[in-house]
Amino acid sequence: MGVSDNAKADPVLSNFAHEVGPSQPIAIEGKRTRWNLNGSLESGAKVLPAPSGIVEYKPEEMIVTVRAGTTVQDLNSHLASHQQRTSLPDRGGTVGGAIAVGHNDLHHLGRGPVRDAVLQLRYISSEGRVITCGGPVVKNVTGFNLHKLMVGSYGTLGLIAEATLRTNPIPSEQTWVKTTIDPKLILSILLRPSAVLWDGTATWVHLEGYLADVDAQKTALRKYGTLHEEDSAPELPACRWSLPPADLFNLDSLNIGRFVASIGVGTVWAEHPQPIRTPDKGKQLIEKRMKQQFDPENRLNPGRLVGNWT
């Protein structure tokens, strides 16, 4: 009997597993902030919310366990009471939604991707069973990285019920500055900016850390151009692109429209949608087998096409 068998005894998880059951098409809804991404849900699927609430917060360990239906906003305000945060983006949705979609925050460059924050997941399998993967500590190589596979899988392999996340201290100083200095140069001058956003003309830089360090970074930048303090990031166009960071300087050749590009990362928010990307053949083969293994009857979030398995 493994330690993780305790999860099965948790009434919230076992009730949720019971609701999911072993058959019939089913999907989880969060706040529907990204409901139309990657195909649309087949009609006739039962739609359920995931359980919500903070299960356990250990600020001294920098770890929090939270039910998937909790909003990112609620999680953040809970963590802020201890001057901490996670790298999950807050776009009005739930923790489970943020993990299932796997889109990274605007501050990816400095705070890291969503996948690095996920330490342990509990999900309901297509057979309606509670599965635990990963582990409840900050470092772990016990078994295969199933929890990484679930990040960005849009609930097509398992329905996320609970997540244990790494938290980070909130730095005492945070500021946005706007400048026309070459964004490549900015990246080479600064140590770890949390975001460098470029719209083709101007660049917005987010600096965070101790006040003296943030000031020193501004002084370093001022040698190359003028800085204007800003209250926030620029407004982001609606479509999301994912490109190798080296391609960000050739955006003019793409039909992209107005854009804001995350330098050093490769995310671009643009007016026009990204053309369909060509999947790698070998990768598709594994993805097909993965779906076959985890959801042979295609009952989990049917209609969502993450892995090109149709």
Added chain:
Amino acid sequence: MSFINNLKNAIGRKATPDPFVSDLTSALSKDRVRFDATQRFLHSHDASVFDEGNAGPVCFPTSTQEVQEIMKIAKTHGRSIVARGAGTGLAGGAIPLGAPAVIAMTKMNKILEVDIDNRIAWVEPGVINLDLSSHLGVDGYHFAPDPSSQQVCTIGGNVANNSGGPHCLAYGVTDAHVLALEVVLPDGEVAVIGGLDPEPLGLDLRGAFIGSEGTMGITTKIAVRITKNPPAVGTLLLSFSSMRAAAQTVSAVIAAGIVPAAMEVMDQRITKAVESFVGAGYPTDAAAVLLVEVEGLTDGVAIEASRIRDIGFEQGATGIRVAESDHERELLWKGRKTAFGAIAQIAPDYYLHDTVVPRSSLADVLEKVDEVAEKYGLIVMNVFHAGDGNLHPLLLFDVREEGMLEKVHAAGAEIMKISLEAGGVLSGEHGIGIEKQAYMNQLFSDDDLDHQNRLRYAFDPDCRSNPGKVLPSGHSCADIQALKKVPEGIWG
């Protein structure tokens, strides 16, 4: 038959030809497919304390295409394969079971491309960890994962074991530094998983492959994220009159919202051994020392170093030394990094354990580990990545003593149990291999293990890639088939 073959091998003559070998030899070249007793013996064990396995032919590919060829030939012959880097693994991951082809990746050791502007490097899997950082050093960058074995271990091995190191506390382990992988699957297909872009299309197979210990295919190219060297570094050595005080300082630093680049603890036995080995200037009268490094910009480093000093004194530190020069800093780290070499002076054999516990329970768990060592009459030493709660109790012994190895394994099992009871996990960086397979169901339920097996199966449906590892046998039944498919008598 097997006896006669063994005898023939022993006197240097060739054993009955195995058609598997002749196919491999025509795909590679004769000098890169070896099946003499010496090569097979050299490739039959890793750095762990486990008995050697049984290596089949040993192949040294130099390209992705050659790895594909080997995989296809192995498939045709229904034989299994085991990838091997430098063989420094401590959980038996590279030990060949059932005479598989051992695919030694050491000749695929080129740094293929470095893109400083975008902080990316493409490397072959046989590149030695430290060689990459040395190569990047001239441009002011490094590869962040720094296992203590970094002078010899390969980046392919780091990926397979999702390895960590002292500086992974702030920067994260290998997984956080790998963007994309070219992987040859056990049927010879090539897949590129992950990507240089931040949100690659489809499932995160990259994340699933990292840490798979060679059971999901072989990686032949790796795109890593490279890290800028920080302009300021502060290194402190804090001494304590008890291990409890050192451990409590670690959790007090984290609780204060500081995540240093590294926090390593060494007990008195280790510091004494290190001192007589390299003379790093460690206090030999302290019950434990804590080596802390903070990195970043000048002011932040000064602020954090001073806060850590204060926390140290509050927790009862008896002395705090701050490295005043690069030379002094290097010396303090040399002590930590040569700890394992120093131990060889004390006992002929050691068993290095690896579990993780919540940082706040470090002090209690270490006391219980001491009790276990005492119960079995073993000497235990502790040198570990305290910042992430990653314990490395080292059990010293002499294997020639009757019944000693059994005692060491029994003590190890108790240490794992204590770690799980404290809310921890079986391994923080060495992996499961064959070492901890039997304990996996103390952490995971049958359903959890079944799902891990499904993940592996999607990469390797025949279970021919490093069979007999990681999952307990009841959860990877196809492995048993793969292990049985050895032509009798030839590889005895």
